[in-house]
Amino acid sequence: MIEYLQKNSGEIIAALGQHIYISAIAAIIAIIIAVPLAIIMIDHPKGGEFVSQVAGVIQTIPSLAILGLLIPFVGIGTLPAIIALVLYAIMPIFQNSYSGLTNIDPILIEAADAFGVSKRFKLFRVQLPLALPMIVSGIRIAVVLIIGTTTLAALIGGGGLGTYILVGIQTNNDNALVVGAVLSAILALLANGLIKLLGKVSLKRIVIGVATLLILFGGYTVGSKLIAQRTQTITIAGKMGGEPEVLINMYKDLIEEDNPNVKVQLKSNFGGTSFLFKALKSGKIDIYPEFTGTVMQSLVKTSDSVSHNPQKSYQEAKQLLKQQFDMTYLKPMKYENDYALAIRTADAKKYNLKTLSDLQKLSSNFNAAFDPDFYQQADGYPGLKMTYGIEFASVKTMEPSLRYEALADNKIDVTDAYTTDPQLRQYALTTLKDDQSFFPPYQGAPLMKASFAKKNPKVVKSLNKLAGKITTKDMQEMNYQVSVKHRKASIVAKEYLLKHNLIEK
Amino acid sequence: MIEFKNVSKEYEQGLALNNLNLNIDEGELFVLVGPSGSGKTTLLKMINGLNTPTTGEIRIADEDIKNSNIRQLRHNIGYVLQAGALFPNMTVEQNVSIQLDLLGWNETRKHDRICELMVRVGLDPETFLSRMPSELSGGEAQRVGIVRALAGQPNVVLMDEPFSALDPISRAQLQELVFELHREIKTTFVFVTHDMQEALKLADRLAVLYQGELQQVGKPQDILSHPANQFVKDFFDNDTSVEIFLQQVIDAGFGVQQTDETAIPMGDDQTIFDWSREIHDRPNQLIVVDQIILQPEDLVNYMATLRVGVIR
Incomplete structure (x- = not known):
């Protein structure tokens, strides 16, 4: 366990940071929507009731279903995760804020009116401060909910600690599972305590604090974007599991070795076949490794029966991908994952x-x-x-x-x-040997849009170095190292490339 | 002068005020009294626009308040609510400064005025200004409420059952305070209560309301001596007969502590009316209340200390 933590500390911290980032953005957006909405509804009890009902209905939809429903509209990745989390968090914040704001002792409201104070004074000096404990407890509930639900973001490539939980389940790796689950639980507890403390601070300080955070955050985001733009970034994703992770790490090493100005961003354990294929179509990712068998079975439309000859089936897959989706399917590796x-x-x-x-x-x-x-x-x-x-x-x-x-x-x-x-x-x-060639061949090869291949011939050249390489035995051994021995995929990938002189260092 | 002209207020459930005409003179302490549901609070809240009449008009200093800027108007009206109604999130000083901030007073003037009033109501500014309302007793909170209402030197001060939630001792002290403050600053006070004793004790003039109708307006002694109708008569009779206990006679300093075998024991929760019936039957009978002997003359002497209609 400790060994696992030490070996993966960099990635774990990055996932933790991503988890906090997604949760914080979702929480801030939910607050920005829900609290003003509650304020507007103070004088419109029917509207308030209506919003409560709608938020309540959204709340009853399982968060996983919301994620699924959003994919056709906003694709996959961080954005739909944040949208789903915001939808989810609005109800506790709104409900608490609204009941806090509307259950203030009416005699205090009458007093404020009777002294002829302005609407602003009434809101900021009377209503909000008196409703603050309720608002804060709503935010606390929402944040704990968000941090827990953010683990589901991993399912649609949103990243965060959920990635470890998913990997843990997929590869039977208890260490990863525990890291993901325990860290997100600790994060929820910490956030809960922190917000409780904030509830005791005055409204003015909270507003100043939030404003400062927003500015810093905005500055950081803009700044990091500006820096990132100087080099070309290629995003490579892989399906769930150890084997795709080894492959995409090889892609990264091969590309970065030949193209020093290209930075490869890896999204391992990004999701299932349809997620990845959609992400590739929409340009969210640039490359991912796909099997010929899967292409023929699930991705392209064909009336012909699938060829059991590996060379033929690859050619067919390549042509159909080009015709139907304008995609380029590079040459496959040697091994078959049949x-x-x-x-x-x-x-x-x-x-x-x-x-x-x-x-x-x-x-x-x-x-x-x-x-x-x-x-x-x-x-x-x-x-x-x-x-x-x-x-x-x-x-x-x-x-x-x-x-x-x-x-x-x-x-x-x-x-x-x-x-x-x-x-x-x-x-x-x-x-057992398939002596009548019933199973279709499953050969792995990098898949990308034709436009990407055309624009990046050097990348294509780097990736083609893997064509015809890696035997079934090699792959099985590497999978064993990663999934059973829990060695890091990036190291296992690099070892193979070095051993076969595909990269130099 | 505050004038109500043909004022009616209609709710879905029925008529709360029925065609009411009333003048409140400049500088008087005017009490609106009546049982709950009589419309007295509705009437009071029409003066600062918290409530508006369905028909009729309200004029302050000969101007229809419909035509005046409502916030401006409220800046010059003090308001004391039940149990103080201080904002729990603000210190005493912030609470009492609200109207002064709205009126744009500078810090020094504001602070001097607040300190002066705090001292006047018997609260040490240094001790109390920085406190939160939760750290005050009921009586202290209502004293702060009075300071808040008077701070801006308003033309009119409205008080809506301000002492109903207080214990009898604090209530008596605060009634005294309001009585004296009014005598000193000579501003118009309009005071709502359902407590007949309180009304009689404080009022220069009072108006008796019942079921949205004005029953009688006048000085306390006029109303007591010439009740306009059976309701007013019953209301006052009821109120006086149940509320003077023998304990109040003893508290006023009557009676001596000794033993006398002939004295009839009576409880401190019995009234002077029980006592007078005893004397009516046996003119020389002594009574003993908790080891204090009271003679028949004590009743006469006690009654003589009471102002007409004013019972302490």
């Missing part, structure tokens, strides 16, 4: 099983469990059953991260696998 069925190596030896055809003969003795997607997709279990005539003793679906362990523990006898999964090595599992 679907396969895995069994215990002990069983393989005992029954002398090498191919799926071998398995067919014994299938009625085997209990199977599959990833739910694999269980349903035509290129998964249903197709497999038809092609090989396999009939298992029992078939059920199982959370993907659990299935290898279940297999190793003799709970099941066969499961679906990816050929580069490090768990195959970890749990002494064997994959």
Whole structure:
């Protein structure tokens, strides 16, 4: 645990900073919207009631659903995360501010009126100070809510501590999970205490403080933008998990080695296939590694059946991406991360099983469990059953991260696998050869817009150095280092590049 | 002079004030009295525009207040509310300065005026000006409320049941204070109360209101001696008969502490009317209240100390 913290301290601090940044912006925007709205509604009880209702309804929508709903409108990344958080935080702030402002002893309001004070005096010297404890407690509730919910931002590439929670779940890495969860909890507690303290400070000081923070913040943002503009920044993202992270780190090293004026920004564990593809289309990211099989199955529209010849299927994918989306798909690496069925190596030896055809003969003795997607997709279990005539003793679906362990523990006898999964090595599992070429080939290659490729030929050249490199065994070993041994992806990537003379230092 | 001309106020639930005509003279301490729901507070709040009549007009110094700048008007009207109604987020000094700030007084003049008034109401400025309202007793808070109302040397001072929440001792002290302050500064005071004793004690003139109708206007002794109708008569009878306790007679210094076997014991919560019935039946009967002997003459002598209609 401590080792993990030391090794990753830089990234953890960056994620913490990003978490605070997202939470703070969302909180400030929510306050700027909700408090003045409550002030306006003081004299409009019906309007106030209406706003309360609407905010309440928004509150009941799960935050994950709000994130999903926003993607078509604002895309992915930090912006939709902030919008969702703001929507979420408005209700507690508004509700508390409004009831604080409207439940002031009417005799005090009458007194203020009777002395002939101005509206401004009444608001700033009477109503707001008297409602302040309620307003502050609303803000406290909202901030704690925001800090907790910000962990979901990682799902749509918003970054923050949620990234560690996601990585922890995806790669079975308890250290990452604990870091993400504990840090966000501590952050919530600290913020809660800090705001409680602020509640005891006078209104005037709070206003001055917030104004100062806004100015500093604005200055920082503008300043960092100005500095950042001098060099070209390329954003490369990867899907969830260790393998894409290793790949994009290789991309970064290769590009930066050849192009000193280019700065590569990595967004690892950025999301699922459709997130990344949308992000690439909208220009939020410039490059991400994609598999030929996924392109054919999920991204392009085609009526032809998918070729099982790797070269052919890559050419098809490349052409269809160009036609349908005007994208450039660079040359693939050597390894294939195909679907396969895995069994215990002990069983393989005992029954002398090498191919799926071998398995067919014994299938009625085997209990199977599959990833739910694999269980349903035509290129998964249903197709497999038809092609090989396999009939298992029992078939059920199982959370993907659990299935290898279940297999190793003799709970099941066969499961679906990816050929580069490090768990195959970890749990002494064997994959069976697809002797009738049923599974489509999954070759990895960098995907980008055609316009980007045209504008950056040197980047394309750097990335092509990986074409035909990395064997399945290499990839499995690197995945093992990252996902099981918990070594840093950037180091594992660099080691490979150095060993194969792809970079110099 | 404050004039109400044909003033009516109608709410959805009915008529709160019905065609009311009333003049309040310059410099008098005028009391509006009546049971709750009689419309007295509604009437008071029409003077500073917190409430507006449905029909009719209110004139101050011969000007219809509809035509005057309402904030300007309020700057020159002092207002004392129930239980002080001090702003809990401001110090005593900030509370009493509100109208002076609005009137644009400079710091020195403001401070001198506030200190002078604080001393006058019996609060040491050095001790009290920096305190928060939560650190004051009910009586102290209402004294500050009075300072706040008088600070700007207003033309009119309105008081809306200011002492109803106070204990009897503080109430008596503050009634005395208001009485004296009015005598000193000779500004028009309009005072609302449901307490008949308070009304009789303070008023130069008073108006009796009942269910939105003006019942009678006059000096306390006129109203007591010539009640205009049965309601006024009952209201005052009721009020006097229940409220003078034997303890008040003893507090006024009557009676001697001794033992007498013939004295009839009576409780300190019985009234002088119970006592007078006893004397009516047995003219020479002594009574004893908590070991204090009272003679029949004490009743006559006590009654003689009371002003007409004014019961302390």
